[in-house]
Amino acid sequence: MAKAPAPAALKLITGRSPGRDSGGRKVNPGPAFKRVPPAAPDWLSPEAAAEWDRVLPELSRLDLVKESDRAALAAYCEAWAVFVAATQTVQREGLTIEARQGTLAHPAVAIARNAGREMRSWAAHFGLTPSTEQALARGGGGDGDEANPFAGSGPG
Template structure:
């Protein structure tokens, strides 16, 4: 690739200015859509899933573009798996980790509560979606989002 020629009309050290906020917002909207409208709740969520949706809405209400409309399905999936986890956890809490067997082979003996399997599957999906959406500390660090209070001046930190 040939070397770039310098334009003698442009002074050395000239920096390109960031685009105006309206232009920047328009480009961001092309990428993932506008900020997520939290008031438009997915109809498929049950009460537990809606409660998690509302909790997330409250947490991210101050950050209009933290989530975009393009991420609505992912957040809905996270809330659905949260509901599945909570339902299975309630069953394990109420009936215990082992229950009386229901099949002919298992009658009269205790077996693992099937809800423990549902909890494990739901927890794996929750971890996946939490990472994907940047809802964990590790995920936020990985995608370059600082937590509240991390924006301190590092001038006093010799390790920064």
């Protein structure tokens, strides 16, 4: 699976200097979408709605979401809800089940695994993965030579 390109806002947040990405390349900011946070769909499951309420404030603060991101964010939140439900089922019922064929993996194990993959895929689009969090935490450099993308990368 190909990795989706990071949104321009994420590239700029992690950039080495204004208007540049972490590699020092100029970032095309793309179209100037109005950055209004989307309203949660009323059909979200309770767990998905709770996840929406948890992540939307930070995404909005960083100007990473717009109204048209509603479907993608809803898909992320529902994948989270499925992951939670499947994980809770495994915790209650165990990793395996007894069947005519013998001991098998509980179906909720595969459901949790698939939901986790889908959730991570959607999360990457919004900068919600641990690697993106670390990139955001590093910020824009501040090493004094921000115009040179290779500064400080060589042997000491």
